[in-house]
Amino acid sequence: MTKPMLKGNAVVGQAGGPTAVINQSLVGVIQEVQKYDHITHLLGARHGIKGILQNEYIDLKRQPTEMLELVACTPASALGSTRYKPKDDDFERIVDSFRRNDVRYFFYIGGNDSAEAAQIINKMAQDRRYDLRVIHIPKTIDNDLLVTDHCPGYGSAAKFVASAFIGDNLDNRALPGVKINILMGREAGFITAASILARQREDDGPHLIYVPERPFTVEKFIRDVHEVLDRFGRCLVAVSEGIRDEKGVLWTQKIVEEMGKRGGSNHIVEKDSFGHVQLSGTGVLADYLAGVAKIELSQVRREARVRADTYGYLQRSFPAWSEVDAWEARLVGQMAVSYSLDTDQDGSVALVRLPGTSYACGTHLVPLEAVAPATEPKTKKLPDEYIAPEGNYINDQFLVYVGPLVGNLPKAGWFEQVTPGRPYGARR
């Protein structure tokens, strides 16, 4: 260590959309801080930046272990979260508040918006020569943060989606038809791609997977569905909420605008405080695709049973998780504290996959600018090599990436015996 260890208080906060394991990271921070004396108070900011601005904290350093372990296994941000985007003078107030409260460590659990906020706070403290260690702790179900191999929170969302598709595939096998599921992922297809983990038999769904990284056209979609129906007599489809047309316009936006023009409801989609179109929680894309598929398919086929669901917030809030994800979320919290003591570098904790045949991950500290850069791209997309050339499916090599993050999945049983003349569990 080149500098003496900073003495004072620490603040920890949670921001953005919660995940199933975000409290693991919080508890990782708390338990690591509990080991050291030079941090006097660990202040848990209520609702992230908002709590810092309003001086609302919970003292976390002396919380009992039993309760901490229960909190760690509780989904959604135990401190409360926020979507508030701080303004310039907010940042000044934050640094002033830190100085007033003798805060020398700031741990911020969040996505790239939070990394950017951490970076601004860090820079402002430096400019004012206020000695402050700022460590960003990654979380997002979207898995779209730069640098890190994957984001804590993603594995659990992927596991929920894969589990849900296992059940939905069995349901679709029992009552054959077309089933469309809309999945989260505004810009990146990672969550949607995880549906491929549901495949246990050759003819299992999802049979078609559409991600935001490839343009989506209704004509191609209908052709794809016809092909799958011809082959398997049923069709299970995974569609990202963020699919766009060939001009890059969000399909949800197109549909809502069309409904608005025709005098239909125009208050379904709104913009959030970051200026993104708010997709989650609206069923229009599911209903539209199901409606279109029904009309198009019924012109050719006698039976066209089409259903659609939007998985919605369950993807981040359902109280179940991947064990690996929970473990890694704890790890990045612990390591954030560890890095803050060992170096005078600020930064973001990144997971790095260790080379070798079986799965193992370590961490390293990367500059905040690497996770929240000033220029595009600011987030990660699903890499090209994972997307099938036709743009309607995911390559098997994605399983190597995502499999270990999700862990064990429910295994389906079935009767192998086949009635002559009618394939049951036909080979693809």
Next chain:
Amino acid sequence: MTKPMLKGNAVVGQAGGPTAVINQSLVGVIQEVQKYDHITHLLGARHGIKGILQNEYIDLKRQPTEMLELVACTPASALGSTRYKPKDDDFERIVDSFRRNDVRYFFYIGGNDSAEAAQIINKMAQDRRYDLRVIHIPKTIDNDLLVTDHCPGYGSAAKFVASAFIGDNLDNRALPGVKINILMGREAGFITAASILARQREDDGPHLIYVPERPFTVEKFIRDVHEVLDRFGRCLVAVSEGIRDEKGVLWTQKIVEEMGKRGGSNHIVEKDSFGHVQLSGTGVLADYLAGVAKIELSQVRREARVRADTYGYLQRSFPAWSEVDAWEARLVGQMAVSYSLDTDQDGSVALVRLPGTSYACGTHLVPLEAVAPATEPKTKKLPDEYIAPEGNYINDQFLVYVGPLVGNLPKAGWFEQVTPGRPYGARR
């Protein structure tokens, strides 16, 4: 026994919407039949009545135990299901087919439509003096079958909903606002009512619960939401897909008709083959209620974050279950075979809750007419005593009914410490 034991083959089939534990009942039938010699072949009809009509069967009697146990723990009908409603001449063909295949036992796992089909087949066999034992085995996630204390399948759906609300309540606590979830239950509020199991703290959601048994008006809904927001600063709402207005018209139908009039999409809702309006899988009710709430609330409040989800098919297909439900589903399958041997009565297996302080259930055989009567009511509603007088909540005594059917639920942890002046976990 007054008659000698019937020798011949048996047919088992699964019908209607699958559940998470419907294969437990199937495996219960198979394992019980495996004990006896007088049933030569146990024929599993592929897709229920359809398989019987098309002579498509899987021979189930000699399936290995290990595989059966895996199938038992697999959601959705392993034999395939059907929504096909048999016509008069179909029934004649079924009885002819049974005679041709020397089928003397028919076990049909399904809801009240299946009980009705079983009853018609039974009567027709009697009229033709063909000796046939017909036993209906109950399943439905809606829990709306007459006579039985509850339906196998319901406990697992209730557990999914309760678990989902536990997560969603935590999410709503982390990012406060109004969250509306639309739940299955076309006629009966049992599934929606199960959301109340999510309450662990006094201020936990769901804060409002609307079931089809009470008329729903937007005015009352908005008043209710305002009240909850005033009290808790957030509001989690459970709404049944089957809510109706004061004239008894389905809200989903009203909304779609209104959209149609205004030139919007009119292909979202369709009728299924039983003539019911098909609600599941359409997001219009969620989007409409969220849209209306946003507009109404924003006229009074500065912030009005409103989100809505439709849980959809996950309620019946998610690969997780209540242990009690799985056990009872196995039991009713086993008992169906047992009743078919011990008596010459045909009927439906009903669960009966045994009196006493702790939970235990037995079975008895009830006449098919009792489960599928010729006159209304043909299904069960959520009893009045479970619904709060205001029609917007569920009484605690429902917990006594539903609790044992669901079993253990994830437990949430939280920090008890309160920042002065700001209640965290305020008492209701």
